[in-house]
Amino acid sequence: MTAPSGLFCGCFESLSDWYSWIAHWREDVGEMKKSNELFQPKHELFQFKPSNQTSVQNQMFRTKSDVNFRTNIRTKPDFRTTSVQNQTLTTQFSDLPDDVLKMIIERITLDDRPKIREVSRRLRILSDSLPFEVEQVKYKCDFEDSTVYLGNRKFHYEHGVDHTQPALNQLYLLLNIPNLRLNTLSIKISDTHQSRWFRKYTWILCEFDCLLASLQKQIPVKNLSVRFISLDLLQMILPVLKPGILKSITSSDLEHDYFTPQYYQEKQYDIADVEKISKLKQWKLAKELTMSNCLASTIQVDTKGCFSNFKTWKVDAPCLDSEFALLRSCMKKMNEHQVLMTPSIACLLFDKFCTFLGPNTEMLNENSAVYEENGAIFDVKVDREMNVIITRRAAV
Amino acid sequence: MSVENAPVVDVDEAAIPVEKKMYYRFESNDKKEFRVSELAIQQSETLNRLVEAMGYTSEDVENKPAIAIENIDGKTLKLVFQWCEHHKGEAIPVDDGSVPKIVEIPEFDAKLMDIDNGLLFKLIWAADYLNIVQLLNVSCKKVANMAQGKTPAQLRRVYLLPSDEEDEAAKRAAQEAQDPRAREVEEEFEERKRQGGNSFF
Numbered sequence: 001m002t003a004p005s006g007l008f009c010g011c012f013e014s015l016s017d018w019y020s021w022i023a024h025w026r027e028d029v030g031e032m033k034k035s036n037e038l039f040q041p042k043h044e045l046f047q048f049k050p051s052n053q054t055s056v057q058n059q060m061f062r063t064k065s066d067v068n069f070r071t072n073i074r075t076k077p078d079f080r081t082t083s084v085q086n087q088t089l090t091t092q093f094s095d096l097p098d099d100v101l102k103m104i105i106e107r108i109t110l111d112d113r114p115k116i117r118e119v120s121r122r123l124r125i126l127s128d129s130l131p132f133e134v135e136q137v138k139y140k141c142d143f144e145d146s147t148v149y150l151g152n153r154k155f156h157y158e159h160g161v162d163h164t165q166p167a168l169n170q171l172y173l174l175l176n177i178p179n180l181r182l183n184t185l186s187i188k189i190s191d192t193h194q195s196r197w198f199r200k201y202t203w204i205l206c207e208f209d210c211l212l213a214s215l216q217k218q219i220p221v222k223n224l225s226v227r228f229i230s231l232d233l234l235q236m237i238l239p240v241l242k243p244g245i246l247k248s249i250t251s252s253d254l255e256h257d258y259f260t261p262q263y264y265q266e267k268q269y270d271i272a273d274v275e276k277i278s279k280l281k282q283w284k285l286a287k288e289l290t291m292s293n294c295l296a297s298t299i300q301v302d303t304k305g306c307f308s309n310f311k312t313w314k315v316d317a318p319c320l321d322s323e324f325a326l327l328r329s330c331m332k333k334m335n336e337h338q339v340l341m342t343p344s345i346a347c348l349l350f351d352k353f354c355t356f357l358g359p360n361t362e363m364l365n366e367n368s369a370v371y372e373e374n375g376a377i378f379d380v381k382v383d384r385e386m387n388v389i390i391t392r393r394a395a396v
Numbered sequence: 397m398s399v400e401n402a403p404v405v406d407v408d409e410a411a412i413p414v415e416k417k418m419y420y421r422f423e424s425n426d427k428k429e430f431r432v433s434e435l436a437i438q439q440s441e442t443l444n445r446l447v448e449a450m451g452y453t454s455e456d457v458e459n460k461p462a463i464a465i466e467n468i469d470g471k472t473l474k475l476v477f478q479w480c481e482h483h484k485g486e487a488i489p490v491d492d493g494s495v496p497k498i499v500e501i502p503e504f505d506a507k508l509m510d511i512d513n514g515l516l517f518k519l520i521w522a523a524d525y526l527n528i529v530q531l532l533n534v535s536c537k538k539v540a541n542m543a544q545g546k547t548p549a550q551l552r553r554v555y556l557l558p559s560d561e562e563d564e565a566a567k568r569a570a571q572e573a574q575d576p577r578a579r580e581v582e583e584e585f586e587e588r589k590r591q592g593g594n595s596f597f
Contacts, residue, residue: 091514091517091518091521092514092517092555092556093513093517093539093555093556093557094555094556094557095517095521096517096520096521096524097524099524100520100521100524100532100536103532103533103536104536104539104540105540106496106497106536107496107497107499107536107537107539107540108496108540108543109496109540109544110496112543112544112545112546113496115543115546115547115548115551116543116548116551118548119548119551119552119555119557119559120552120557120558120559120560120563121560121563123557133496
């Protein structure tokens, strides 16, 4: 018999450990040789032919009369039954059938699940055949550090060597898990005016593109959240997501704190990119769109009529006059089936919001108003969470 | 050992019927007999279907021979029926398709499964064979918990599994044992290949 190659790999703490392991292993191989079923679940060996005695095996699916007939007659025991009865059942983990092993794998926590794949070939095949459902995979890359989350598990890479490459490798490993199903995929790549970081994030973007291209599969993701300075990232990610599964897209710029208002005024999105995105099946089949800190781009997109598929369309709460003008422009392009939401007007009372919305706004009560423009009537309401909900009335 | 001389193991002494209840008799492969209530049997889909098909009356249960469960030994069957008696009347859970499954092991089950791995695997095997969904559920969770925080090498030791290389070696050894000529043919082929021959024959 060939000795196993893992003997001196540090797997065993003591010689007695090794002896006990090799004894089991030899027993296993011996049994496999005898049975000529090297990779078959061994519990099959115990499923012998039915005897004449009333038993679970031979009576399970027979008719009532048949059962009674058989149970009344007891002949001498079958020799095959006797031989099995005398046999000692030495059940090990490897004796368990595939279905049971799958049940065990399904109950292993997400943290330990990837390790199961490395234990043995059989467990790898079984693990890969099962869905791997994760609440969220999150990738966050800043100038100082990078972080990758798998559910609650955090992989943190700090500034020092190069935090971006190992973080991207980790992200690749996670996204490459067979049968991965994600509730939320969140990608955030920071942007600052620092020239060093600008060069770096351009490089990250290229690497990220390569990473997505090498996945060669489409991942089922329900919610996508992208935070980046341009729409490039969204354009890269959408094609690797399974169309039809994706319900919600959140695209946002970075926090206002990083930038001056001038920066936003100067910033323009490439309409060609917007058009490309809107032609993707993933975009067309999604139902909810949230665009934060980028109302200007929202308007540009809407001029191309790329929003008709979204039932809910969330935008930032407007504060400035120019932002209200953009909001009115959005409303004009809405259809009757869409809902336009601004998440919170905590800093602005509803009556003031209505005043800023325009002179054609008529307050119905403290929670609702009607806005009219060029014959189109809009219902404007505020809910308990201070969200303003705008719907367009159907034309009579 | 004849059936008449087989030891009779009452699974739950406290559960001796006050009112008229049916207690079925089962026999393990090492001839241990168990008396199990009708309600407890409902936890096992296999046994439940079997007793329904048999349609035994109270007299039949006493007079007819015990139902043999030939694949399971007495020690394992005792645990199985102890579990069934404790959980009798409880609803059988339905799989919601979520992964990973969130399973909590009740205190009684944890104590019951405080056994060596060999017996635990036998219990799982028996729960699968008798189709006892909730027992299978908790026992699989118990085995899954063994994997917590362990490296693949440690897991191999816990589950007594060979690595891929060892598995390959075992496969080769098995093949060689089956056909010793195969290796010779392979070596001859390699030798001829080295000599520059285009065809083996």
